[in-house]
Amino acid sequence: QITLKESGPTLVKPTQTLTLTCTFSGFSLSTSGVGVGWIRQPPGKALEWLALIYWDDDKRYSPSLKSRLTITKDTSKNQVVLTMTNMDPVDTATYYCAHSRGARPDPWGQGTLVTVSS
Amino acid sequence: NFMLTQPHSVSESPGKTVTISCTRSSGSIASNYVQWYQQRPGSSPTTVIYEDNQRPSGVPDRFSGSIDSSSNSASLTISGLKTEDEADYYCQSYDSSIWVFGGGTKLTVL
Numbered sequence: 001q002i003t004l005k006e007s008g009p010t011l012v013k014p015t016q017t018l019t020l021t022c023t024f025s026g027f028s029l030s031t032s033g034v035g036v037g038w039i040r041q042p043p044g045k046a047l048e049w050l051a052l053i054y055w056d057d058d059k060r061y062s063p064s065l066k067s068r069l070t071i072t073k074d075t076s077k078n079q080v081v082l083t084m085t086n087m088d089p090v091d092t093a094t095y096y097c098a099h100s101r102g103a104r105p106d107p108w109g110q111g112t113l114v115t116v117s118s
Numbered sequence: 119n120f121m122l123t124q125p126h127s128v129s130e131s132p133g134k135t136v137t138i139s140c141t142r143s144s145g146s147i148a149s150n151y152v153q154w155y156q157q158r159p160g161s162s163p164t165t166v167i168y169e170d171n172q173r174p175s176g177v178p179d180r181f182s183g184s185i186d187s188s189s190n191s192a193s194l195t196i197s198g199l200k201t202e203d204e205a206d207y208y209c210q211s212y213d214s215s216i217w218v219f220g221g222g223t224k225l226t227v228l
Contacts, residue, residue: 039217046219046222047163049216049218060216096163102151103150104210105163105217108163
């Protein structure tokens, strides 16, 4: 059974850097074809894809947010970390991580709400 | 990159059939698989259709997916609507490992 769980701060100040960790079980990020992606959802709004990292350390980013995002993995710890710089109130959202195989996110973690406010 | 456009909302009565569309703005809808996700309030999205028309185990056969190259769109059809189907539905596809989500459709079963 694949499970993922997001963790990190619930509140960050504008201009700060957000660091989120996705801890997973039930699969290995060293298995060919496997990836972990991050997706966010502002309150009452649509899903927005952020970043994706593959088993071979190939990384992909949303073109609109690429300059602010970094995704890394620690295969031994079964963790993927996403950092987002220069946080703004419009970045307030629930952040999800998800397992990926075949370019589709499934399953998803429970999500973590991050509020950006001074 | 391309966009996926969905109707903002649809509504239908229990027992009826509803279809939600997802139109790709550029590039062929058939070039990359389309997935559909159901999201109930307060919950994470779950897959109801993957690879255009495949149903995960546990998803009722009332849910079906298709693509139409002539309109460059994908569709999610839910037949025999139940009140429990009331949720937000998102289509998703990709290109060069860039994921794209549609804007979501709120399904009301009334």
